Amino acid sequence: MRFASAAPYAVCAYCRSLLVRRDAGLESLGRVAAVPEDFSPLQLGTSGEFDRRPFTLVGRIRKVWSEGSWNEWCAHFGDGSLGWLAEAQGDLVMTFERGAATMRPPLGASTATDLMPASFVALDGQRFQVSDIKEVACAGAEGELASYAADTGPMTCIDLRGPGLAFATIERSDALRLFVGRYVEFAECRFSHLKPMDGWTLGSSPPAR
Numbered sequence: 001m002r003f004a005s006a007a008p009y010a011v012c013a014y015c016r017s018l019l020v021r022r023d024a025g026l027e028s029l030g031r032v033a034a035v036p037e038d039f040s041p042l043q044l045g046t047s048g049e050f051d052r053r054p055f056t057l058v059g060r061i062r063k064v065w066s067e068g069s070w071n072e073w074c075a076h077f078g079d080g081s082l083g084w085l086a087e088a089q090g091d092l093v094m095t096f097e098r099g100a101a102t103m104r105p106p107l108g109a110s111t112a113t114d115l116m117p118a119s120f121v122a123l124d125g126q127r128f129q130v131s132d133i134k135e136v137a138c139a140g141a142e143g144e145l146a147s148y149a150a151d152t153g154p155m156t157c158i159d160l161r162g163p164g165l166a167f168a169t170i171e172r173s174d175a176l177r178l179f180v181g182r183y184v185e186f187a188e189c190r191f192s193h194l195k196p197m198d199g200w201t202l203g204s205s206p207p208a209r
Contacts, residue, residue: 005058005076007144018141018148032148035062035140040071040087041194044143048085048189050094054078057085059143065136065157074145082146084179092189093167095181097146115158115170123180128160128168147177 003010003021010019011032018029046057059074070088077083086093115121119130136157141148155173162168165182 003144005074005082005144006080007058007074007076007082007146009145009148010059011141011143011145013142032138033140035060035071035142038071039197041197042071042073042085042087042191043193043195046073046191046193046195048075048191050075050077050083050184050189055083057143059145060141061138061145061148062140063136063157064139065134069139074143076144083181084146085184092184092186093181094184095167095169095179098178098180121160123160123162123168126162126166128162128166130158131161132159133157 008021011017012019016031016034018032019026020029042057044057044060048055048057055075055077057073058076061072061074062069063072068089070086073085073087075083075085075094081096083094083096086095115130115133117130117133120127121130122128134157135154137154138148155171158170158172160168160170165184166180167182168178168180171177171179
């Protein structure tokens with residue numbers, strides 16, 4: 001299998017094996033479920049822009065929780081960097097993984113466990129407030145991925161809102177991972193190569209998932 005991006009993980013389209021790049025080559029981590037069809041106009045190969053930086057969607061993870069599900073698309077930027085475009089309930093959020101130590105106070109496993117709704121944490125000198133905490137799991141994946149929580153079971157997902165459109169997420173499973181970014185509007189992404197959908201045309205609001 002050939003990778004089109006710098007993503008370390010990929011799902012084989014033929015056998016559904018999750019592959020990870022190692023120094024000596026590719027290693028299979030087992031099989032993953034296919035992502036079921038949905039009403040998203042986004043698809044692998046969709047191109048867009050974020051802060052005037054072009055990107056292409058190269059992978060997707062479907063995450064589920066007790067009250068629904070959402071897509072997280074792996075975005076490959078022209079400079080080789082990778083981000084995540086989350087698509088949930090009609091909202092889009094672009095985030096990039098950061099070291100958990102960038103949060104103040106330093107974020108350890110016990111700290112993340114103790115966070116409660118409405119708690120405040122500092123990030124980049126700004127105050128973020130916990131807006132949601134839920135248990136989630138990865139229900140399927142496709143394409144190339146910047147990360148994948150293989151064989152870790154359910155994880156805790158902690159969403160935080162910052163000033164303006166700022167957004168951050170903490171994922172806690174076998175380790176802590178921090179993702180920071182902001183909300184984006186569908187139109188500002190200037191998408192192309194979208195999936196054709198009956199009853200929807202480019203220029204109108206996409207259907208909420």
